[in-house]
Amino acid sequence: xxxxxxxxxxxxxxxxxxxxxxxxxxxxxxxxxxxxxxxxxxxxxxxxxxxxxxxxxxxxxxxxxxxxxxxxxxxxxxxxxxxxxxxxxxxxxxxxxxxxxxxxxxxxxxxxxxxxxxxxxxxxxxxxxxxxxxxxxxxxxxxxxxxxxxxxxxxxxxxxxxxxxxxxxxxxxxxxxxxxxxxxxxxxxxxxxxxxxxxxxxxxxxxxxxxxxxxxxxxxxxxxxxxxxxxxxxxxxxxxxxxxxxxxxxxxxxxxxxxxxxxxxxxxxxxxxxxxxxxxxxxxxxxxxxxxxxxxxxxxxxxxxxxxxxxxxxxxxxxxxxxxxxxxxxxxxxxxxxxxxxxxxxxxxxxxxxxxxxxxxxxxxxxxxxxxxxxxxxxxxxxxxxxxxxxxxxxxxxxxxxxxxxxxxxxxxxxxxxxxxxxxxxxxxxxxxxxxxxxxxxxxxxxxxxxxxxxxxxxxxxxxxxxxxxxxxxxxxxxxxxxxxxxxxxxxxxxxxxxxxxxxxxxxxxxxxxxxxxxxxxxxxxxxxxxxxxxxxxxxxxxxxxxxxxxxxxxxxxxxxxxxxxxxxxxxxxxxxxxxxxxxxxxxxxxxxxxxxxxxxxxxxxxxxxxxxxxxxxxxxxxxxxxxxxxxxxxxxxxxxxxxxxxxxxxxxxxxxxxxxxxxxxxxxxxxxxxxxxxx
Numbered sequence: 001x002x003x004x005x006x007x008x009x010x011x012x013x014x015x016x017x018x019x020x021x022x023x024x025x026x027x028x029x030x031x032x033x034x035x036x037x038x039x040x041x042x043x044x045x046x047x048x049x050x051x052x053x054x055x056x057x058x059x060x061x062x063x064x065x066x067x068x069x070x071x072x073x074x075x076x077x078x079x080x081x082x083x084x085x086x087x088x089x090x091x092x093x094x095x096x097x098x099x100x101x102x103x104x105x106x107x108x109x110x111x112x113x114x115x116x117x118x119x120x121x122x123x124x125x126x127x128x129x130x131x132x133x134x135x136x137x138x139x140x141x142x143x144x145x146x147x148x149x150x151x152x153x154x155x156x157x158x159x160x161x162x163x164x165x166x167x168x169x170x171x172x173x174x175x176x177x178x179x180x181x182x183x184x185x186x187x188x189x190x191x192x193x194x195x196x197x198x199x200x201x202x203x204x205x206x207x208x209x210x211x212x213x214x215x216x217x218x219x220x221x222x223x224x225x226x227x228x229x230x231x232x233x234x235x236x237x238x239x240x241x242x243x244x245x246x247x248x249x250x251x252x253x254x255x256x257x258x259x260x261x262x263x264x265x266x267x268x269x270x271x272x273x274x275x276x277x278x279x280x281x282x283x284x285x286x287x288x289x290x291x292x293x294x295x296x297x298x299x300x301x302x303x304x305x306x307x308x309x310x311x312x313x314x315x316x317x318x319x320x321x322x323x324x325x326x327x328x329x330x331x332x333x334x335x336x337x338x339x340x341x342x343x344x345x346x347x348x349x350x351x352x353x354x355x356x357x358x359x360x361x362x363x364x365x366x367x368x369x370x371x372x373x374x375x376x377x378x379x380x381x382x383x384x385x386x387x388x389x390x391x392x393x394x395x396x397x398x399x400x401x402x403x404x405x406x407x408x409x410x411x412x413x414x415x416x417x418x419x420x421x422x423x424x425x426x427x428x429x430x431x432x433x434x435x436x437x438x439x440x441x442x443x444x445x446x447x448x449x450x451x452x453x454x455x456x457x458x459x460x461x462x463x464x465x466x467x468x469x470x471x472x473x474x475x476x477x478x479x480x481x482x483x484x485x486x487x488x489x490x491x492x493x494x495x496x497x498x499x500x501x502x503x504x505x506x507x508x509x510x511x512x513x514x515x516x517x518x519x520x521x522x523x524x525x526x527x528x529x530x531x532x533x534x535x536x537x538x539x540x541x542x543x544x545x546x547x548x549x550x551x552x553x554x555x556x557x558x559x560x561x562x563x564x565x566x567x568x569x570x571x572x573x574x575x576x577x578x579x580x581x582x583x584x585x586x587x588x589x590x591x592x593x594x595x596x597x598x599x600x601x602x603x604x605x606x607x608x609x610x611x612x613x614x615x616x617x618x619x620x621x622x623x624x625x626x627x628x629x630x631x632x633x634x635x636x637x638x639x640x641x642x643x644x645x646x647x648x649x650x651x652x653x654x655x656x657x658x659x660x661x662x663x664x665x666x667x668x669x670x671x672x673x674x675x676x677x678x679x680x
Contacts, residue, residue, distance in 0.1 A: 059189060188234060237267055
């Protein structure tokens with residue numbers, strides 16, 4: 001029996017009717033959670049899942065995820081959580097690395113494992129099953145593989161034993177002070193170590209968790225906190241930035257001021273927020289935790305109370321040892337700003353290595369220490385201070401420049417709301433690399449104003465040489481700055497002076513949008529661009545149906561989502577677009593889908609040129625003749641002879657898009673009796 005199974009069983013016996021997991025109108029008690037998991041474990045066992053088998057789980061923010069999660073660990077099998085929207089390339093890579101025996105998904109099956117179930121199928125099969133009885137386990141059995149976000153390369157799978165998971169649970173419980181009475185809002189991805197360790201710690205304490213799909217939904221966040229009387233919440237810096245950007249301080253205070261605490265992790269809480277939040281939320285404790293996929297949460301700071309250490313990461317909890325490793329691999333014995341080293345940690349909470357990755361395991365684990373890529377220094381009181389990631393350091397003529405230092409100074413000025421500094425090759429070939437600043441403007445600051453501000457505070461070699469305004473700084477799923485995407489973007493934008501080509505190469509799919517309308521004249525331009533697309537035989541039988549009402553969009557979205565699930569079709573989500581554009585074509589037109597594709601691409605490229613975001617969703621092309629869907633299409637006056645080949649969600653981006661997967665495209669050059677092949 002694993003640590004998590006044991007703790008949930010204990011709560012089943014002590015507080016059986018208390019809510020363990022809450023999602024919308026559903027509440028699953030500790031008794032139900034354990035019993036449902038035991039029945040599901042029986043189903044999986046009958047299908048051949050055994051101790052040590054790897055099981056990939058799509059991390060959906062619903063109770064059934066934790067039922068399946070617990071069921072897998074009851075079998076002493078290994079849970080491998082993946083993002084609910086993980087691309088096929090990533091999922092296949094994780095399968096290749098882990099050799100997983102089973103895949104449990106929310107929607108469409110991937111065909112990558114011998115055993116595959118949807119959560120709904122497993123729940124149905126479990127209804128008539130007798131409960132599985134978990135067996136005792138040893139502390140050194142691997143029960144979890146947590147994959148890193150992979151923003152700087154392929155993700156790595158950190159393997160954790162029962163003892164490590166148990167230690168991590170207690171570290172989070174004690175580091176934050178979680179209590180049995182707590183009701184904790186968890187709006188972040190559940191495949192990430194931050195969310196998982198908090199949920200485990202909540203179960204350890206007998207607290208309740210409230211699941212939420214989107215961290216940047218103001219209404220849903222406010223409703224959940226009010227409705228369930230939440231006392232705690234987990235968050236990341238970018239989420240709080242979003243709330244301040246899209247509402248006022250009074251609203252922020254009203255929403256979050258009723259919480260006992262908020263824990264921030266997955267990247268340090270910004271200096272601006274560390275000053276602002278304790279003043280605004282005087283009755284709410286603000287905690288900042290340093291953690292990683294390899295170690296769980298280890299370093300804690302109560303921002304509200306430890307005001308004299310406001311800029312630090314905090315201190316390691318007493319069960320964790322910390323050391324600083326210099327460039328020669330030796331531990332630093334001194335304290336102070338001038339003694340900077342890589343952060344190394346030791347304790348029961350650490351991983352035992354990376355799955356199927358001996359090279360990175362040997363590089364990271366040295367003499368029992370997990371050596372991270374974070375550069376830090378330590379003061380005489382034992383508090384740690386972040387300099388930045390070693391991989392992010394910029395080498396300017398032999399001088400090391402930390403992007404975080406520049407970013408903190410700029411943000412403290414109030415001139416801009418968001419920024420990121422990257423290192424790129426020096427165009428003049430003098431200094432090797434040069435700093436480049438990407439920024440999102442809040443006021444009327446321009447590059448000259450920012451440069452002048454920095455010149456008074458930094459030596460010349462640290463001052464960025466280029467200043468690039470951008471609609472949003474790219475982030476990964478946990479809100480960390482994705483510097484790799486920025487570097488890719490910089491290379492692309494500086495490779496093609498032609499703006500049209502640049503627009504094509506840099507357009508990204510956007511799925512989350514701001515509460516901001518698209519002007520009618522701009523909608524008109526987009527539709528003109530769509531209508532200007534070529535049409536086979538010049539038939540022009542396309543129809544463009546525009547839905548500009550958010551209420552109607554949400555209603556239609558739920559209708560399509562339900563129909564898609566009913567028909568076994570995968571529908572990726574989108575949040576809060578200003579408008580939908582449905583593009584349909586007469587099914588008797590043999591070129592119908594090609595005509596619509598050209599129109600859709602024209603509209604999306606035009607939208608991108610104006611700073612708008614868009615995403616193409618295509619489940620309707622398969623299910624538009626579903627009776628409920630067709631009934632709504634009739635209301636929209638879309639002819640029954642038409643197939644809706646494309647549904648475009650369009651609006652102002654709330655977060656940046658993700659670069660498309662680089663696979664599958666090939667070029668064949670034919671001529672001279674030879675066929676040359678080039679993979680893009």
